[in-house]
Amino acid sequence: MSTLRLGILASGRGSNLQSIMDAAAAGKIGAEVVVVISDNKDAFALERARRAGIPARYVGFGYYASKDDYERAILDILRQNKVDLVCLAGYMRLVGRVILDAYSNRIMNIHPALLPSFPGLHAQKQAWEYGVKYSGCTVHFVDEGMDTGPIIIQAVVPVYDDDTPDTLATRILEQEHKIYPEAIRLYAEGRLKIQGRKVFITK
Numbered sequence: 001m002s003t004l005r006l007g008i009l010a011s012g013r014g015s016n017l018q019s020i021m022d023a024a025a026a027g028k029i030g031a032e033v034v035v036v037i038s039d040n041k042d043a044f045a046l047e048r049a050r051r052a053g054i055p056a057r058y059v060g061f062g063y064y065a066s067k068d069d070y071e072r073a074i075l076d077i078l079r080q081n082k083v084d085l086v087c088l089a090g091y092m093r094l095v096g097r098v099i100l101d102a103y104s105n106r107i108m109n110i111h112p113a114l115l116p117s118f119p120g121l122h123a124q125k126q127a128w129e130y131g132v133k134y135s136g137c138t139v140h141f142v143d144e145g146m147d148t149g150p151i152i153i154q155a156v157v158p159v160y161d162d163d164t165p166d167t168l169a170t171r172i173l174e175q176e177h178k179i180y181p182e183a184i185r186l187y188a189e190g191r192l193k194i195q196g197r198k199v200f201i202t203k
Contacts, residue, residue, distance in 0.1 A: 003030060004084050004187065010045035013090070014090065020181055030185060038057070071096050087109075110180045111138045112137050150197050152183045
């Protein structure tokens with residue numbers, strides 16, 4: 001079976017990108033990161049890619065007349081690098097129709113909450129303020145909504161009485177680094193089957 005080719009979209013520091021690159025380099029997930037794209041020229045994710053010898057591309061939203069034009073530029077890069085699966089790793093934009101149509105059911109995202117609870121930004125702070133006893137993280141396929149696509153894997157993280165949004169976020173991030181590579185591995189092995197809203201993991 002050929003190695004799955006991953007294209008990563010990131011806007012920030014890229015810690016989930018690093019966990020994916022590390023798992024790929026260790027031969028654990030049957031995949032390799034072939035390109036990293038960011039809408040933020042100062043994103044540390046781009047530096048992580050460069051250090052690993054992976055093509056790092058900045059695509060600035062403001063240089064394009066429309067979101068569709070911006071996404072076509074990204075899509076060109078994905079296709080040039082023969083990307084099989086797109087992974088969002090702290091990518092701070094909603095994916096639009098151009099990329100969704102080209103990569104239907106082939107885009108993953110990680111979210112720092114147990115979806116469908118607390119979608120959107122600052123999910124850890126949302127959960128902490130709400131007073132939940134458990135939070136966590138979710139890997140899901142991406143659709144046109146905000147954090148609404150079919151769920152692949154979740155990890156549960158308890159919320160302690162003395163937690164702050166930051167301490168909770170740190171513990172959730174530890175689980176993110178485990179379940180995102182695992183979801184990619186399952187995809188690479190052809191073990192994820194989508195039926196409606198549900199994702200089944202086959203043996």
